[in-house]
Amino acid sequence: DVKVTQSSRYLVKRTGEKVFLECVQDMDHENMFWYRQDPGLGLRLIYFSYDVKMKEKGDIPEGYSVSREKKERFSLILESASTNQTSMYLCASSLWGDYGYTFGSGTRLTVV
Amino acid sequence: KNEVEQSPQNLTAQEGEFITINCSYSVGISALHWLQQHPGGGIVSLFMLSSGKKKHGRLIATINIQEKHSSLHITASHPRDSAVYICATRTGNQFYFGTGTSLTVIP
Numbered sequence: 001d002v003k004v005t006q007s008s009r010y011l012v013k014r015t016g017e018k019v020f021l022e023c024v025q026d027m028d029h030e031n032m033f034w035y036r037q038d039p040g041l042g043l044r045l046i047y048f049s050y051d052v053k054m055k056e057k058g059d060i061p062e063g064y065s066v067s068r069e070k071k072e073r074f075s076l077i078l079e080s081a082s083t084n085q086t087s088m089y090l091c092a093s094s095l096w097g098d099y100g101y102t103f104g105s106g107t108r109l110t111v112v
Numbered sequence: 113k114n115e116v117e118q119s120p121q122n123l124t125a126q127e128g129e130f131i132t133i134n135c136s137y138s139v140g141i142s143a144l145h146w147l148q149q150h151p152g153g154g155i156v157s158l159f160m161l162s163s164g165k166k167k168h169g170r171l172i173a174t175i176n177i178q179e180k181h182s183s184l185h186i187t188a189s190h191p192r193d194s195a196v197y198i199c200a201t202r203t204g205n206q207f208y209f210g211t212g213t214s215l216t217v218i219p
Contacts, residue, residue, distance in 0.1 A: 033207075042211035043198070090155065101145065103155035 004104040023091030032074035118210035135199030
C-alpha cells in the first residue's frame, strides 16, 4: 500500500521557534508538495519539488523554506514560527502529472 | 490562476439520499480531481477526470469540459460518507483547490 507519512499528527510550538515538518513517501515519486489548509481558504500550495535538491515556490511561500536532500523526503521549515502559521499542513506526492497523486494525513500545527 | 468554486459549502442529508456536489472552474484544465477528507485530516483521491464520467461503487463523477463544470454524485448515501469533498484542477504543473463541501449524512 502506497504511503505518504508525515512525522507528527499534532504539534504545538512557541512563537519564534524553528519548526521542522517532515514528509516521507515510499512510492519513488518525483514530485512532492506542501500545502496548508485553513477554513474558508481551502488548500494553498506553499512549495513543491520536482526532483532532489529542486524546489519551486507555490502561492504562499513567505515565512517558509523547504529541503529535499533525498527523493523520498521533503521537509517544510518554519524559520521563526508565528501565530498566523497555525494551520493544518498537508504533504502530497505524485509521479509526473496527475499519476499517483497521494496525500499524507496532515499535521495540525498550533503556534502559541 | 484557476478559480475553483464548489457548491454547496455545507450539506446535510438523510441516509439513503442521492447527493450532488458541484464544481466550476474558470480556465481550461488538464485534469480535475475529486478528493475526500475525513475528520482528522487525511485526504484520499477519489477520481481523476479529463472527460466524461467515472464510477466507483456508489460514487459517480462527471465533467463537462465545454461548460467547465464537474459534479460528484453519491447514491444511497451513508453516514460513513460524512466528510469534506474537495474539487481540484490541474493546469500545467499547478493544482488549484476549491474550499470544499462539508457533507454530513444523518442516520
